[in-house]
Amino acid sequence: MRAAIGVDLGGTSIKYGLITEEGKLLKKISKPTGKSRGELRILKDIAEEIGRIQKEFTKKKGFVIGAGIGIPGPVLKDGYVENCVNLNFQNINPQEILEAMLGKMPIAVGNDANVAALGEMWQGSGRGFDSILIVTLGTGVGGGVVQERQIVYGSRGLAGELGHVVVKPDEKELCNCGKRGCLDQIASATGIVRMTERILRFTSAPSVLRDKPRLDAKMIVHAAKTGDALAYLSLDYCMSFLGKCLAEAGCILDPQVFVIGGGVSQAGSFLTDMIQRHYENNLSLTKRKTPIIPAQLGNDAGIYGAAKMIITQEKERMEKENAVRGESGILWRNSGTGDRSSRVSGGLK
Ligand SMILES: [Zn+2]
Structure with missing residues (x-):
């Protein structure tokens, strides 16, 4: 059996x-990152765990194709990470480092949201x-693009x-990226809490949320779903920015479908219907509406996508190698001058 590690x-x-390779999850493990120990220690942990999984699978007569890794920050196609704020990784190539640590195992590294999209x-x-x-929609707003079944990395x-597209230019507070009014500040789990707290301060309207010592996005979504007018108004306001942003993204990418993932998406079609309404209100040029649907894999989207990334990479590499072999075969056949038997023996050298 052939499998990949995501x-x-x-x-x-x-x-x-x-x-x-067929997409069946055989084993799942979760370990703490311990990010304060620095990037090399984290990568060493990953290499050791990959090594352990491979050893165990080989014992069962399995073959590990390679490992794919999703990282929460921009990643270039060659695996280079310039700046990953969440992990404090700077100017590092985790792909090269892991390949060196793991001998010959093929490794692919990608941005976590892109990888989740692939999953x-x-x-x-x-x-x-x-x-x-x-x-x-999690702590922040992440976004991933897949076109023609391939991850789009960008240059x-x-x-x-999408999280750092400015959607509310009159916003006073700063986003952690340094700009004001990013989608991240409004539609992420953190953003929904921030906007709801603001609305609670500016109005005296009754709400079950007033009794909570500390708010989180799950509480707000639940209150909105169960008829709390203020919670509904606040969530609808936050999602209006996302709906508008998706309508604009549609003018650039025009995908077949928008998928909403992350912790907040557990609200399912209640949330996606809300986003869909705002998206349609901002639609121009076409009456054909792109569906907005909730993600299905939840927290596992990343491991599925990371495995798929390395499976695709290795499949393409094999196809290329086979094509080169095929081409050299044609060259050899065309350049042969002797009889058939000498050409065959020449080809086997
Ligand atoms: Zn920002």
Whole structure:
């Protein structure tokens, strides 16, 4: 049996999945990141865990194709990471380092949201589509683009970074990227809490949220779902910015489907219907509405996508090698001058 290891490297935990070429999850492990110990120590942990999974699988007569890793920051196609704020990785190439640590095992590294998009397209709600735009609503707003079933990296690894598109230019507070009014500040789990707290301060309207000592996005979504007018108004306000942003992203990418993932997306169609309404209100040029649907794989999208990334990379490499072999065969056949038997023996040398 052939399988790949998918790794989702996050700020608090590292998730590992052993997934077959057909998309069956055989094993899942989660370990703390311990990010304060520095990048090399984290990469060494990853290499050791990958090595352990490989050894165990080989014992069962399995073959590990390689490992893919999703990282929470911009990643270039060759695996280079200029600046990953969440992990404090700077000017480093985790792909090269892991390849060196793991001998000959093929490694691929990608941005976590792009990798999650690939996972959803392979085994989640994006199945059957060739192009998707995934938006993850978690601590921040992440975005991933898949076109023609391939991750779009962009020239600087920024493709799909929807979170830092400015959607509210009159915003007074600063985003952690240095700008004001980013989608991240409004539609992420943190953003929804921030905007709701602001609305609670500016109005005396009754709400179940007033009794809570500390708010989180899950509480707000639940209150909105169960009829709390203020919570509904606040969530709807936050999602109006996302809906508008998706309508504009559609003018650039025009995907077949928008997939909403991340912790907040657990609200399901209640949330995506809300986003869909705002998206349609901002639509121009076409009456054909792109569906907005919730992600299916939840926290596992990253490990599925990371495994798929290395499976695709290795498949393409093999195809290229076979093509080169095929071409040299043609060259040899065309250049042969002797009889058939001498040409065959020449080809076998
Ligand atoms: Zn920002």
